[in-house]
Each structure stands twice: as C-alpha cells, then as structure tokens.
Amino acid sequence: SASATRATRAVAHASHFLACEVTDTGGINDRSFNASAYLGLQLAAKKIPGLKYTYLSSTSTSDYTPNINALIAKKCGIIITVGFDMASATQTEAKAHPGQKFSIVDFTYAPALKNVLALHYETDQDGFLGGYLAAAMSKTGKVGTFGGQDIPTVTIYMDGFVAGVRYYDMLNHAHVVALGWNPAKKRAKGSFAGTGVFTNDFTNQGLGKTDATTLMAQGADVIFPVAGSVGLGAAAAVKQAGPGHYMEWVDTDGCVSAPQYCSLFLTSVTKGIAPSVEAAVVSAAAGKFKGGNYNGTLANNGVSLSPFHTFANKVPAKVKTELVKLKADIIAGKVSTDPNSYPAS
Amino acid sequence: MSLLEPEGVAGLPGSPDSRVVTAGRVRGMGAFLVAIAVLAALAFGVATPAGAHATFTLGAPPAVAVAPLEMSVRFVAVVCALVCAALGVLLVARRGARGSYLIFSLGVVAFVWSFLTWAARGTDLNFVQMLAATLISTTPLVYGSLSGIMCERSGVINIAIEGQFLAGAFLGAMIASVTGDLWLGVLAGAVAGAAFGWLLAFLSLRYGADQIIVGVVIVAFCTGLTNFLTAQVLTPYQATLNSPQTFSPIAIPLVDKIPVVGPVLFDQNVFVYLAAVLVVVVNVGLFRTRWGLRVRSVGEHPHAAETVGIHVLSVRYRNVVLGGLIAGIGGASFTIGSVGEFSSEMTAGLGYVALAAMIFGRWRPFGALGAALLFGFSVSLQSFLAVLNVGIPSPFLAMAPYVITVAVVSGLVGRVRPPAADGVPYRRE
C-alpha cells in the first residue's frame, strides 16, 4: 500500500475515479481474497491512468457498516466488499444508497441487486482438474486436502478436488483415494456439507503444518490446502517431508504469491478474484457498470489451473492432454464436478 | 527444590512446589484410570467386531523402515484396558505420591493407544508421525514457556510472550531475507525479543509500572506495529524484505538411524534441537548453579536476596531480557524455522498458550516441556482424528487441545504455586 499512498496523493488527471475496498477481518495481507481483491484494484489502476484506490480494514464484524459508510462519504466510484460475512451490510447500504456502485467478492444475491455486482466462483471446476492432476501424480495412491474452515467457499474447492480424484480413479482403476474430505452424500443445491480436516483458523500456520504432516503420515503424497496463508504451513511440512511430496496451491498462482515453495507446487487451483474485481472497477470507471451476479467458471476463465511452472516437464504429456480435454468437457457440461457422481474407492 | 538432592522429575513430588499432590488426588487418578479402562474394554473391545484390524505403520513414509504391524482392534483394546486398569489399581492401593503422575500418564497412554487403534480400524496409523506432528506445535510453546520461566523465576510476570514472538518472527524473517543469512535472522529475532524484554524490564523495574499492563500492551504494540509494517513495508517489497530461506532439517548422525523414532526425532531443524538444549540448560541453570539459586531467591524473596548482597533489580533486568531473547528466538522459528515468511498475526495466540504451559508446568522447564508436549499431542491427535474421519464435527475436534488442557489442569494439576514474589514490584526501602 505504499503505492496506495502514492496513488492517493498523485494529482488526478485522466479521471477522478476512486475505487475502494473494505476488507473482512482477515485484513489486507491475508494472502487470500482480501489481498486478491486489492490486487484487482491495483491492476485496474495500471490500466486506467489516474485511477485512485484505497482500502479500509475491518477488525471486527461490527466495522463493516461504518467502513462502508466512510467510503460512501469519500465518494468512492465503486466499493468492493470482501467475503460473504459482508453480504448483509453490503445489501443494506446498497439499498440505502442506490446511486452507489458496489461489488462483493464470494457471494451471490438472489434476487440480484441493481447496484451490486456479486462475484461468485465455481472453484469446484478447477478443483476437479487439480484433483485429477494430483491423482495422476501420486505414487502412494493417496492424496490429501484440508480446509481453513468448514464453509462453502472452502469446501467447494475440496468437493471439486475429491471429484477429480475419484474421476481419475474411476477411469484408471488406480485405487487413488483422497484423504481429508468426505463430501456429503446428498448434495443439496448450494450446500456442500461433509466432514473433513479443517484448521478452523486462517492465521495459525502451525495447524496447517500439523494437518499436512498428518495427511502425509497417512500416506498422502500430494497435499491441497484450502486455507489461505495457513497453506504456507502445509508447504513447510511438504518441504520437510522431502522428495516425493508435492502440493497444489489455492486461490492464486503459488509460484507468484509464495515463490519460495514453487518447486513443490504441481499447479495452483486459482480463483480469478483479481481479474474480476479489476473488470468491475474498470467497467465502473468507464461508466459501463452493471449490477447482478457474475459467475467465474472455467469457461470464462474466472477459475483456472495455473501453469505447471517447475513441473512443466514432469507432468506427463498424456496427463496434460487429458486435463485439456477434461476442461472442455466440464465447460460443456459432459463431466460432473459433483464428487458423489463417482464411486469412492 | 533441594540443593543437596537430585532434581525430581518435573511435576513429580519431591519439591516444595508439589506439596499439593494429596493422597485424595492420587486415589482419584487411580479411580479415573480404572474407569477409562472399563470404557476402553467396552467401547473399543467388546463393541468392535472381532475381525477389525488396524495397521501400525512405523517410520517415515515413503521410506518406511519397519514392516507394518497389523493388529486386532479388540486385542489391543483388551490389552490396553488391562494395563490401564492395573495401573489404576496400583495408584489406589499404594502409599505415597511419588511417581503418581508417571503412572497415571502411562495409564492414559494405554487408553489413548487403544482409542487410536479403534479409530484407525480398517486403515493404518502412523504413530511415529504423530510424534513428528506433535513437535510442530510444541516447539514454539517451549520457547515461550521458557521465556516465561526465565522472567517469572526472577519475579517478573512476562505476559508479553505473544508480542515477543511476533517481533522475533518479523525481524527474523526480514533480516534473514535482506542478508540472506539465516543465522543473522536468528540473531535478529533474539534481539527483537530481547528488546521487548528490555522494555518490559525498563518500564516495570525502573518506573514501577504494572508488569501485566506493560506485558499486555507490548502484545498490542507488537501486533499493531508488525501489522502496520507488514502493510507499509513488507508487502510492497515482499521479494527483498520477506522472502527468507528456512533452516533445513539436520539429521544427527547415528541416532537418526535408530529404528522408528530416529528419523522423526533426530531429523529436525535447528530450532527443535535448540529448544531441547534450552530446556536442559535452563533447568540445570536454575536448579544447579549459583546463578539459578540467586534468580530463584530474587523471585521468591527479593528482600532476603538483597540482604545477602544480591542486586535484585539487576538480576531481574538480566533475566527479563534473556527471557525476551528466548521468546524472540522462538518467534524466529515461526518464520525462518518454518514457513519462510512473515504474515500478520501468524503467532495466533500461541504466546498465551505458552504462558498457560508455563503455569501448567509449575514454572519448571521440564514441566513446561511436558505441558507443551501434551498440548502439541492434543493438536496432532485432533488432526489424526479428523483425517481418520471419526465423524466428530471439525470445530469440536479443534477444541480438543483446549478442553484436554482444562481437564488436565483441573483434574490433575490443581493449585499451583508461583514464585512468591512473582509480579510483585521490588522497591528498596
């Protein structure tokens, strides 16, 4: 945010547009959605010269409303709110200020609101690809995943991952199992309840280390943590476990956000928060903002697998081809990402 | 603690601190063991189908050193229940309290073993790796509680451990990142922790400020400052300022070849070894040396120490700074000993848990180590149970370490006696 200060202080020339973000309690450095949304603002600023941006942190849930109000008072062109916790505060303020543009990360309103662009991501789709890749790369026949908290934005990844593993298993009769997440048998719409391994904490990296170690102790050799910066703990554990242990990063491209562990990352299962926030800001700045619900999918690149980076040569060409085909099949709706569509081995 | 008698095992009777172990409590412990033995026999033995087996994998995968061991769940349950019950009866029947905790712990271990076997029925269980997972949470707690012991044995309450952790983690990461030298990072962490130890000493010893206020505020200050600097400085310059290397595990020759535990216990990074060394050093220092005798006298009865020519405030100053230094090294272990970067509030309240471990361990290094191990094991236990999918909702599993600690403290530890002058400001005249 050093550049933020610079940006706010820079004399506006091209535009007087101000883009703002309210973080949730995780804060701007959470290596997760708050940081990604902020990156979206920075990207937008690069695109539109003179665009200014700023953010307000929330230290508790009761900060949401005053923070939003403070930004409304600052005449922000668009206010990005981050996380489903803020859904009701955002909705209330959006209704009270119909002229104010909002965008909320990780939520969908039904019915959609006119002045809010709700951003939602079907990360089970790329999670599926991640699971497939993990299963294909596993030598032990076991892969593992764990989450930061048992909430839909986390478990949707895990569902997709497990589905991908089971799909691979079904195709190849490889007896690969996914540890750490048991998707619910009956998948109600919008509900992914199941049981699994969670740190119940998004800052204690020691717990991520413990869970990864435990998963590896039970035989997993590819770990997929869905827990923000707690995933770093898992990376440390995977590194300590030595050769033959890999992981997949989540949300952003791990080789960019956690380059020190790039050599461990088969790939990253990413969620396009930054580009979609950037798009929302750019459209608002250009006066083309439209409220409603945005759904990030493989089709619109709202979710995707990152490049293989150091594994570019280690992932067999066959697997690469299969992944490309799978992606197309998922987009086409030919392959389901519901883990319970496939037998659990 | 007797100068002229060998140090008892931590937490065991044999010192004035442990007078509180009463015959009634020992009998209660025995009865408890018998009760859980019955529970194990019924729930894990009788209620389990005869054919259920669990596989014990020993050693670190993928290079498993020892052939897996397959055992009947029912068999393990019955054997463990018998052991547990026998130890319980022993506790009830025997006279005297010496060794009670050891016997009790063995009984509990038997119970836990049968429980784990039951939980792992139909799959496999790597008990050795559980130990490795245990060490993850244990290590920082050991540093934190040793820091507390250093300060409080000299009569100054150090509630600022969490803050010293953060400072050590932050500066350790930053310096290691900038210089590329991990040892400088350790040094920086130590210096950061020591600086806040010094601040605590300066404000509370020199100006008589309330030790707990200063401690609590140091935590608030370090949290705010590291968050502030992370946002202002680290994040924009992540690549140069916040990308340190991390210490790699070092296998200790020979002992790391010990089957089963060797690869787990003796292939750790320097922070783990240092923690172990510090436990011994602090323990020996406190209870066997002139320095320790003086420190403890200052913590128990500063006026008495003063009358024999000991400089109370200098002793306290020195110890509080040393304590901060230890916490700072512990803080560095969060970053350069583990994940290789600083992130906001990454110490996640472990400084406070370390404080609890210190009290739980009765202000003794080995006691605190025991408490930290118990906590670490509880964390790893809940993780294993989650992976084994025992069907307990995850938040309840997450509570386990805390609930276990409360239960143990209430049921077993009871009243603890802090150093008599702990937290009492010393003023001459």
Place this chain on the structure above:
Amino acid sequence: MTPDVTPGVAAGAAGATAGGGPEPAVPARRNPLRGLVEANVVVVTALAIVSSLLIGGVLIIATSPTVLHALGRIGSSPGRALGVAGSTVGDAYAAMFTGAIVSPSGLGHAITTGHGWTAVLTPISETLVSATPLILAGLGVALGFSTGVFNIGAQGQLIAGALASLYVGFEVHLPIGIHLPLVVLAGAVGGAVAGFVPGYLKARTGAHEVITTIMMNYVFLDLLNELLATQPFQQPGQSNAISRSMPATARLPHLFGAGLRANLGFVVALALVVAAAWFMRRSTSGFAFRVIGSNPKAGRTAGIDVRKVTTAVLVMSGALAGLAGMATLSGTDFFLSSGYGGNIGFDAITVALLGRNRPVGVLLGALLFAALDVGGRNMQAATGIPLDLAFVIQAIIVFFVATPALVREVYRLRETGASLGQVLSKGWGG
C-alpha cells in the same frame, strides 16, 4: 488493590512523627472523581497522549514513501521536505480527530445552515458504539483484577453471551418491551455461564484461571464456528457460516434516530459503570470481593467464603463480558459470523488497566480506545495510512499512562499527589 486508598510509601509519608497521635487526615477518598481531576493524572494522561502522537508521527514519516522521497532531497529544499512531513502527519491526525469527535467545518456548516446534524454527530455516535462493548467487557476484567482474579477469558465469554442473546433473539417471539430485556438478560447469563466454568474449577480444584480462561476462549471460538454452520443458528437458505438475524424486537433502539448507530447499549453500559462503582465501593459483596482480592486469608478468617467469592467474581465478570457480546450483536451487527468480537476481549484487559480498575476509569479508557479506533478508520480512509497505526498509538499511550514516572522524567515534572505507577494486577495469585 483497593481502588480508593493508595498503599505504600505515599500514604505512609502522610503520617508525621513516629508513633504519633492523630495526624493531618489523608486526602478525603469519598470523592470518586478525585483520581480524575487530580491535576497530576490529567497532565500525565494528556502528556502521554501527546507523546504517543509524536511517536506515531515519526512512524508515519518513517514509512511514508512520499515523505521519504521529499526527505531524500532535504539538502536541496529542506523547507519543502519538512513541510511534506508535517502536512502528512497533520493530515493524518486531523482525519483521526474529525473521524472520532467532530469535523469543525461540518459543525460550522451545520450551525450556520441548521442542516447536516446527522453527519456532524456521526463520529461521536460511532465512538460511543465502539466504546460500548469495551466498557462492558472492561468492567468485567476490572472487577476480576480488583478481586485478584485474572480473567483473560472475556473474548470467549463475549461470544457465549452473544450466542445466548442470539438464541433468545430468534427463538422467542414477544413484544419488544419484554423481548429486549430478555435478550439483554440472556447475554449476561451466557457470559456468566462461560465465567462460571473457570470460576468453579478454580474454587473447587484450584485450576488456574489464566490457563482455563485462555483455553475457554478457543473453545468458544470453535463452538461459534460449529453453531454458525448448523441448525438452528445458521441462517436459513444459507450455507455460509452466518447466523440468523435478530428480529426487530430484539434490537437495541437507536438513541438519536435511525441515522446514527448509537443505541441503548451505551446507556446500558453507562448504567453498569454506575452500578459497578456502587457495587465495589458501597455494597457489602463488593467489599467482600475487595477483601478477598487483597488478602484472601484474612477474608477467610473473617468469615468470607473464598470459594463462593471466586466463583461469583468470574460469574459477574463473565456476565459483563457477555453483555458486551450482546451489545454489539443487538445494537449494530444483528447477526453473528466467525470473526465476531474481533479483539475486544483483549482490548478490555488494556482498558481495565488503563482505567486503573475503576469503573469511571474504564469508561474513560474505553472512550479513548474507541475514539482512536474510529478516528483511525477515518485516517485510513482519508490518507491511506493503515488503521494498525491507531493500535500502535493506543499501545504507546497506555505505556506512558502506566508509567507516569517516565512521563514526569521526560517532561521534567515534579511529583504531586498520588503516584500512578502502582500495581493494579496481582500476578497469578496461585
């Protein structure tokens, strides 16, 4: 520590000759405001705030690229460099002030035009809203301290209180006149239950409350997470970890109209400040609490049931923290999610000690903390300087307030009146 007598050297020095007869009386202690109006305290506190702002200013300068850039060229244009530094810091603090108290220009505008009063009052209203849970939880912690009980569990108790309030809020359907008091009561009961556990364990088994309350914080945090994801707490139609909302009859009414968030919770907090002051000073139970806090053995000899008092203290302390949880839920948030409560339970410890464990002190300490919080938010919005700086400044203020001798030394003040640098907490007790 008794709140009203100053032990130790200072009071002893008030006596004259050895074994002497009646002496000039020590300053009257019945006036609860004594400690506040004493020039010494006011001056020290003011200087503490000023010093902290100065240090905060240094931090702003040291981390602001704009300023550093200008300072880099201080040789060529020193005036400009200093000007940039000064205006950066000045802007930040001005934003803090207008965000927390009042915007002078807005006030002027409102006075001349008669419009825009809501905007003028918003900062104050927000400060009161932020202060409310701090006051309540701070009172709880202070009550414990003055009784020798170290309650680090306000955070967990606050969550327990909020959960209980919420349950009564959505499960019970009654007119507001009955429902709201029930909701408030539920908050107190929830916190009280959470406080009872460590209290009972301490009284019965001697389990140290520092250990048990720290652990219970985590337990309640996890319990909250579990309940948020399950019936009946989870919001229907949601799979997110969000609770149901409080119905209108369970919400604390606004004090100054719907435009301002200040609500009845603050009044409840104020009432409890008065009640707590009365309780500690004038009630027999409060006296028993203080006796046990100072010398439990003498209390026991005098026929006070130490176990009962220990349990009662943690129950009351928990109830107050529970009310803090209720106040935010029922006053402004109306639902719970996993970040609920922020850091209030820990801030409450600082506030209690900053207020020297006296109810009025807690009130003032909480208001100061809240003003810095709210002002810091505005500072971040206006200048981009992270809110965390406000927390750093809070901490430095407390450092100074807790160390009056240091302030006096720095500013070369003479010591007058009672010394502030006294011991407020009683260590671990054991």
Place this chain on the structure above:
Amino acid sequence: MRLELRGVTKRYGPLVANDHVDLTVEPGEIHCLLGENGAGKSTLMNVLFGMARADEGEVRIDGSPVRFADPGEAVAHGIGMVHQHFMLVPVFTVAENVVLGFEPTRALGFLDRRRARADIRLLSEQFGLEVDPDAVVEDVPVGVQQRVEILKALQRDAKLLILDEPTAVLTPQESEALFAIVRSLARAGRSVLFITHKLKEVLAVADRITVMRLGRVVGTTTASESGESELATMMVGRAVELVVRKGPARPGAAVLEISGLTVVDERGLVAVDGVDLEVRAGEILAVAGVQGNGQTELAQAITGLRPAVAGSIRIDGEELAGATPEAAIAAGVANVPEDRQVDGLVLDMAVEDNLVLDIFDRAPFARHGARDLAAVRSNAERKLVDFDIRAPSVLTPVGSLSGGNQQKVVVARELSRPVKLLVASQPTRGLDVGSIEYVHRRIVEERDRGVAVLIISSELDEVLALGDRVAVMYRGKITGVVDPAAGRDRIGLMMAGAAADPVAPAAPPEAGPPDRPETGAADPPEAGPPACPETGA
C-alpha cells in the same frame, strides 16, 4: 569491631524515624537496643546494614567512616544482621539459604553442594547451632529458622551481629540457648547489637542498654544500674504496670467443650491428636506450648478455619466441628489470629475497614446489601480512642501502622461485638511493654464480663500472667492442665514434653500417620538441642 553511630538521622517524608542518634558498640560487647513500637530501632539497623540510606550523620567502624550502598557492602565490612522478619527463602533448604550470596561453586558456576553442607556442619558444631542442612526452611520451626539466620551471619564471618527482636518467636528454652550463643560470640570478641521488647532478657544478657523513643536516644545504661520498671518507663515515657492486675476468676457454665478432637495439618500429618478441653465462661484458659505442637491447628479448628478429622467442638452445646469460619463467628467466637498480617488484616485497606472485617455485612454497618459508611467511620473513630490505636487517620491503610498498632486493630475488632468465646493466639507478639499492658487489660476485662477466653501463647510470662488455668500442649496432645501457681519451671518442663503427673508415662507417640505423602525434603527435621525440643510435625 568498634562501631560508632554519630548523629544518624533518617527521615521518611515528614516523619523523622531516627533523630540524631548516637550509639557506640564496643568489641566483645552485647549491646541492647530498647524502645517502643515504632521508636526507630529497625530503621537504625537498616541504616547500619545498608538497607536504608541515612539523611545525616555517619557510621564509623574501628574509627574510620563507612557508607554502605547496599547490604552486600555491610556484609563485606563484617556486619551481619538477623532481621525482625526473617530474611529466608521459604522454599529453599537450610543449606541453600545459608550459602545464598556466598555460594561455594565448582566450574561454570555449578553449586558445590558437598562443600556447602560440610561448611554448615562445621559452623553449627562450632557454635552449637544444630540444623539439618537439607531441611526446607518453611518446614522447620521458627527456632530453627532463627538458627539458620544466625548461621548465615556467622558464615560470612560477621564481627558485629545485629539481632532484631530475635526472641519474639522463641520459647524460653530457645531464648536461653540463643543467649548462650550470643555470649559465646561476645567472648570470642564479636559485638552483638540486640533489639528486644523483653526487659527480662535485656537484664539477663546485656552489657549495655540504649533506649530509644520517638526516634531519639533517651539514654544509655547498664543492666546492673537499672531494673525492669525503670527501663519500661524510659521506653514508654510513663510508668507501666508490668504485672497484669486481675482478680480471681468466677467461672460459669462451660462455653467451649472439645472432645477427642483430631486435626491434620497441610501435609496431612496429625497436628491435634485427640484433645479434650473445656473453657468456661468468665475464665481464661491459657494453652502453653512450644510453637509447632498443634496449637495453631487447634485454634484454627475452633474458629472453623480447619476441618476436624474426628471429635467434637461445641460452643454452648452447638456442634461446630467442620463448620465454616462464618458459622463460628455466628456462634459467637472471636478470633485473634496468630499472624496478624497474614490472617488478621487486609494491609492495603483502611483502618476503618479492617475494624469491621468480620461484621461489615451486618447492621449497623450494612443494610440491604449496602454498606453504611458513616457507621463504619464513626465506629472506627470510637475504636481509635477506646483502644488507643495510633494512626494518622481512620483512612490510613492499616499496613502502614506500626506492628503494635496493627495488633490493636485486630484486638479492637474482635472485642467489639458480643462474643461468647475469645480465641487469641500470640496476642502480644512483637508488642512493646505499653501495648502489652493494654492488650492484657482488655482481655481480662472480657473475662470479667463473662466471656470464655482461650489464650494460645508460647510466651511463658504471658501464660502465667493471664491464665486462670494453664493447659500444656505437646506433640498434639494436652499433657496436662495445671494451675499457674505450679510455677515457671514445672510448666516449662511440661512444654518440653514432661508429663504433668510424674506417674503418667512420658513417652509421647510419634506424630504423623504412616501414610504421609513423600515430599522429599519435607521430612521433619528434628534438630533441636536437648534443652529446647521442637517437633517438626
């Protein structure tokens, strides 16, 4: 060593604790320092020992002026001090306490335990101060603690030994043993500065006597030149009655009836062993005994502070065994506890609050849960006058009163409500003669008003002066109840374990059940010389 103090002045704010004090102690001299509570004796010693800094005046050792910044320097100059409140670390062993600050070490600062133990053995043989180096100090009787303190000083080779009220907690036999040590030290050419309130001791042991009052020296004399009453007058500034004036008791019905009472101490050892006792209205029963023979636990059981393992305690027929302190208070028991600072007072609370500590929640001091502060205030003002409590104001924290006045606060409180039974443990410990006179008079007044009084004291003089009957306690048992006229020697012997009746078997049973917890160093150190037997249990 020749010690001279010249014009030493020490002020605490407006208070002048020492006012131009001159004092000379010759080599080989036993010099007694006398003075009422708060006269400034301890302050003077603190100045001498480097614990307080004099505002004016100088200290000379063997003619050359010295200034001590801290006790370490005083020790280096050959001064040793046994403090009024022992400066021992309770959880350390005897050996650890003795060597603290002066530790024999091996390489790397490791303690040399063997040498420490050997050094202590040697010293204790040399001076006849028997101690068990491995005993934990908090477990040993005060008499032994006293010896440890002296050993500490001797180990540092003190040429001048300061003893601040060393006999306040000792039995006559222990005191005698101490005097023997003191005399032998003096014979060896060491000087001793001896502070005490007990005039008999002064006359028995002192070569010269200096009396202080209100911070000033009022005179120096010798034992042969003066008698008890002269010294008392010099100290207090008025004539003091040294003998309690009391008429014969007129006992009424039994108020306290104890039968078969058994009580255990903290460590689960039997402390009171099947005691039967009866105290009637209007009489004073004094329980004599060396400290640590179960008197403390007896008093605690009667006042509800400690549960009875077996037996019964009845007050006016009402069973109180196992009752709470609250119930005991309600039943009409007043309790002057043994240690006023620990059990009797809340030191940082005001005098007025301490005066209602046990009745604060009753009328007239409270109504409907609210305290009546005016009533509390006026009560305190009355009590200050009635009991001659010297305090700057009723609002002064009681901790800043002198010890004597603190004791008066406790006594005043306990005697300010109608009671049936007064239990007073060591009611005059550490008080000056004037204060003792006063407290004794009040106790007798209570008796004459028909209160049953149980005095527990290790002070033989007090027992003889106050008791209408004397019960002697030894190793948890009452070894006999005798008339005070039986005489000092007889009772003194009984306190040492001799039976009341020469025919009765004298062998007392071992205290302590077989299943006592193993607490390592906690074993009772039986270390007393034959003249002054103590029990560790």
